[in-house]
Amino acid sequence: MAHAPVAARPRVGVVKFASCDGCQLTLLDLEDELLSVVEHFDIVDFPEATSARSAGPYDVLFVEGSVSEPAHLERIVELRRRTRFLVTIGACATAGGIQALRNWGDHDAFRLGVYAHPEWIASLARSTPVSEHVTVDAELRGCPIDPGQLVELLTALTTGRRPQLRDEAVCMECKRSGVVCVMVSKGIPCLGQVTQTGCGAICPRFGRGCYGCFGPREQANAAGLTRHLQMAGDRPREEIGRLFAGFTAYSEPFRSMVTELGGARTGRGTTTTTAAEPAPRGGKA
Amino acid sequence: MVISASRSPRGSRPAIEGPGFLARADLQVLFDLLREDGRRLIGPTVSDGSIIYDDITSVDQLPRGWGDEQSPGRYRLRRRGDERLFGYVVGPTAWKKWTFPALIPLTRSTHDGHKVSFEPEQATAPKLAFLGARACELAALGVQDRVLIGTEFIDPDYMVRRANVFVVAVQCTTSASTCFCTSMGTGPEVTEGFDLSLTELDAGFLVDAGTPAGRAVLERLPLRAATAAEQYGVAATVAAVRARIGDPVPTDGLHDRLLAQLDHPRWAQVAERCITCGNCTLACPTCFCTTLTQTTDLSGETALASRSWDSCFSPGFAKVAGGSFRARPRDRYRQWLTHKFATWWDQFGTSGCVGCGRCITWCPVGIDVRDELNAIAPPVPLSPESRLVEPVAATPNEFVTARVVNTKAETADTTTLTLTGVDPAFSHGSTGQFAMVALPGFPPLPISISRFLTDGIELTIRGAGPATKAMCALQVGDQVGLRGPLGNNWPLDRAVGRDLVIVTGGIGLAPLRPVLHAIVADRRRFGDVKLFYGARTPADLIYRDELERWGKRDGIDVSLTVDRAGPDWSGRVGIVTHLFDQAVWDGSNMIAFVCGPERMMQAASTTLAGRGVSASRIHVTLERHMECGIGLCGHCQMGKYFVCRDGPVFSIAQLGDTFGREGI
Known part of the structure; x- marks a missing residue:
């Protein structure tokens, strides 16, 4: 983590791997701060915003997306070499994304099932977070990332302080803002307890359970939550497994829960290869 | 109107x-x-x-x-x-x-x-x-x-x-x-x-x-x-x-009961259920912990420090550069519960809990703080009562009398007297306590109470000197003078939910016999209970009928050994600490009560420590010269303690390096 400003006017790049671009757009959506951001940062590479290109070096590089294609493997290492402070943004880059659900399935069967010309598709068997390949200096979690956390990171970078990205449960945000617990008052299963905060508890605010897009928090007791949902909620294993099988399914300990309980839906004609029990709802041809 | x-x-x-x-x-x-x-x-x-x-x-x-x-x-x-x-x-x-x-601005800089x-x-x-x-x-x-x-x-x-x-x-x-x-x-x-x-x-x-x-x-x-x-x-x-x-959490003595259980296994068990989400603390109407957050503008010229609700359950709450002081979820649950119900008293002169039940209802996984308290620091006193009664004839010049209704020769030199007509205080005494027993003309002697009956007590006495020999010679109908019950007790409440090991030899079984009676009366509240007992010869084993019954009927794992065997002995030969040392047992959830000569207790505690039983979970009972039984005569001083008043039961942690030291 930076303890002094990264640079006087840091050279910033924004790049993407396998992702939907929504997290990058969060940067453009900072309408109130945008002019000030451009004033304090030299944005040298940002395909969503400008046609200018740079090969680096970067003082700060925002990396969106998961490592999903063979070409990504070399590219991420090369970008890391040209970057002082590398920030992964979003569930794809930090956890492998929703596309990491294929990690439980049969990669070749997916390609055959989905694409007319599977021979044109160059993809890796597993979708993986950037941190599995190179050192990451900071993470912004979420699908998409939270604009407030993005501003917090940017302002921390210009002052050289530690960004205040809390590692605590979403529940803390619910309680601070007076959102009534959906699990206790409505019996809705909620991953907020095991999920890192930062979203502002947006789903519980609208009466929905958290689905963990910010990924597991430190020491997330996913096994304890699972036991409770099984016993108190009398829910079937696979249903609980599917709770964890979302945007951050491939992050531990969610990953172990998905593997143990099943719940990573597999595509047509594919089979679950690593789950302890095959997902009974998969395989609809 | x-x-x-x-x-x-x-x-x-x-x-x-x-x-x-x-x-x-x-x-x-x-x-x-x-x-x-x-x-x-x-x-x-x-x-x-x-x-x-x-x-x-x-x-x-x-x-x-x-x-x-x-x-x-x-x-x-x-x-x-x-x-x-x-x-x-x-x-x-x-x-x-x-x-x-939940959030207020504090300082602009x-x-x-x-x-x-x-x-x-x-x-x-x-x-x-x-x-x-x-x-x-x-x-x-x-x-x-x-x-x-x-x-x-x-x-x-x-x-x-x-x-x-x-x-x-x-x-x-x-x-x-x-x-x-x-x-x-x-x-x-x-x-x-x-x-x-x-x-x-x-x-x-x-x-x-x-x-x-x-x-x-x-x-x-x-x-x-x-x-x-x-x-x-x-x-x-x-x-x-x-x-x-009703009264779901009896709070009498809760502060001490809870703080005496810092290493209770239940902390780890509840931590498997606890998600450490912090809901209990933020729903709590008294929790006051907060954290500071700094925000700056992009130029770094102006900053705002804000204060928001925080929770001792969050991993970062007790973090310093080297890591967290309460790294494990069990540490954080223990911190919360002991603060609410015990150390809050020390800091603020009040309980931190008001009994509103929010932490129970709003715990997403339904952990009930009342159950945890009652399991970790059980409120129900064991029988005989774990709280000490007021002794009768407390001052050294007074005695009450009791009548011998039965005598039983345990060994050639040891007799158990059954006394009746005793003051009710004796029947309500606690395991490990003693009575000052007197016959006219003889010095009063501290004798462990070896059984509590509804209308009496038993004393097991080895005739070693003139006074004890006179007591052993008492017949049915004879009277004795008593003061007591005196001293403290075996911490049987700490043994609830744990494995218990008892190591003793010879007459040392007498002060532990009420412990075994209490366990047998409420066997399910305890884990494995092992008794290691040794004597010089098979004929020197006391309570032989009961030893057999405890082992065969009452679910106590009884291991006996003798120093010298006769032809009719088919059991172990050797000293009790060897027997104990060689046995297979797991000390991780164990509490130990040991009674015997100090050297034997030292050997036993070394073995116990080697198997992970901490000094605060090893309890011994000490023998010293006692005359008054209430800490006035000075004879039984040991370091900072009077054995009669502060003991005779001590944990090794209490005794520190005075335990087993020659000449103390």
Whole structure:
């Protein structure tokens, strides 16, 4: 983590791997701060915003997306070499994304099932977070990332302080803002307890359970939550497994829960290869 | 006396003695009076499937006809089938939301070249009226008062906010399964900490004032005097609530009981269930921990420090550069529970818990703090009672007498006397205690009580000198003099839920025999119980019938050994500490009671320590020259202790390096 400003006017790049671009757009959506951001940062590479290109070096590089294609493997290492402070943004880059659900399935069967010309598709068997390949200096979690956390990171970078990205449960945000617990008052299963905060508890605010897009928090007791949902909620294993099988399914300990309980839906004609029990709802041809 | 329902100028009405009666239709008058006074009204209202506290202006916003059902991890609204406005119990909101907000700005600072400046945020607070605070919640406000403005350093923001609150309390006429105010001594009766109190009846409310400010408002309400029947009805209703709640967490001695269990295995078990999400602490109306956050602008020139609610359950809460001081979830659960129910007393002279039950209802996985307390620090005294009774004939010149009704020769030199006609204090003595036993002309001697009977005790005496030989020679019908029961006891309450190992030899089994009786009487409360017992020869084993029964019938794992075997002995030969050392057992959840010569106890504790039993879980009973039995004569001094008064049972941790040291 930076303890002094990264640079006087840091050279910033924004790049993407396998992702939907929504997290990058969060940067453009900072309408109130945008002019000030451009004033304090030299944005040298940002395909969503400008046609200018740079090969680096970067003082700060925002990396969106998961490592999903063979070409990504070399590219991420090369970008890391040209970057002082590398920030992964979003569930794809930090956890492998929703596309990491294929990690439980049969990669070749997916390609055959989905694409007319599977021979044109160059993809890796597993979708993986950037941190599995190179050192990451900071993470912004979420699908998409939270604009407030993005501003917090940017302002921390210009002052050289530690960004205040809390590692605590979403529940803390619910309680601070007076959102009534959906699990206790409505019996809705909620991953907020095991999920890192930062979203502002947006789903519980609208009466929905958290689905963990910010990924597991430190020491997330996913096994304890699972036991409770099984016993108190009398829910079937696979249903609980599917709770964890979302945007951050491939992050531990969610990953172990998905593997143990099943719940990573597999595509047509594919089979679950690593789950302890095959997902009974998969395989609809 | 009926007073006109129309509002009249202050002071023009005769004052009402005792509570007044406010008709249901006139409750809005109270709302309007408080609002005219410039106050925002905060009160209960239905929102999002629960009864929360929020800004309200009208009686119509109250949860008319709504009740709630609460259990660990579950809250549901239900229709009551009546028109009650306060027929629910406490919900998810705590009043601290307004007196101690979740987020406040603290300091604005600027950085201009070399110059820095810090500007404290000025505390401001709206004038509020809390409507519907329950007894437990009044207590919670009192607890936060002590914490935040009751000591040398105060929280100015809290002070300003708190001073601007007018509190309208409401008596509880119903309770939830999660309530335990009765145990914590905070309710259900509203007794203090309010300006006005309301008690809801079918037709209206009994209204009473608790402060001059409350009296001033009361006098402007359209009241009539409450009838005796109304007052009696209210008292009976609240008494029924008290009876329904019962006493789920007996708090007698809870502080010490809990702090004595810092290494209880249950901490690890509850941590497997606990998600460490922090909901309990943020729902709690007394939890006051906060954290500072800094935000800056992009230029880095201006910064704002804010304070927000934090939780001791968050991994980062106790973190320093090298890691967290409470790294494991079990550490954090223990921190929370021991703070709430024990160390809060030491810091603030009050419990940190008011028994509102929010931490139970709003725990997403339904951990019930009452169950954890009762499991970790069990409230039920064992039989014989773990609390010590007042001794009789306490001073050294007094004795009570008892009569021998049975004698039993245990070995060639050891006899068990059954005494009856003893003072009832002896029957209520505790395992490990002793009596000073006297015969005229002989020095009184400390003798362990080897059995507690409903109307008597047993003493097992080895005739080693003239006095003990005289005692062993007593016949049925003879009398002896007694003082006691004296000394402390084996900490049997700490053995509940644990494995227990007892290591002893010869007559050393006598003070441990009541421990075995207590375990057999309540066997399921203990884990594995092992007895390692040695004697010089098979003929020197005492309580032989019982040893057989404990092993064969009562689920005690009895291992015997003798130093010298005869032809009829087929068991182990060797000293007891070897037998103990060679046996297969796991010390991870074990507590040990050891009685024997000091060298033997030292060897046993070395073995125990080697298998992971900490010094605080190894208990020994010490022998010293005792004459008075109450710490006055000075004979039995050992380091900082008098063995008779502070012991004779000590943990190795208490004794430190005086234990086993020659010449102490």
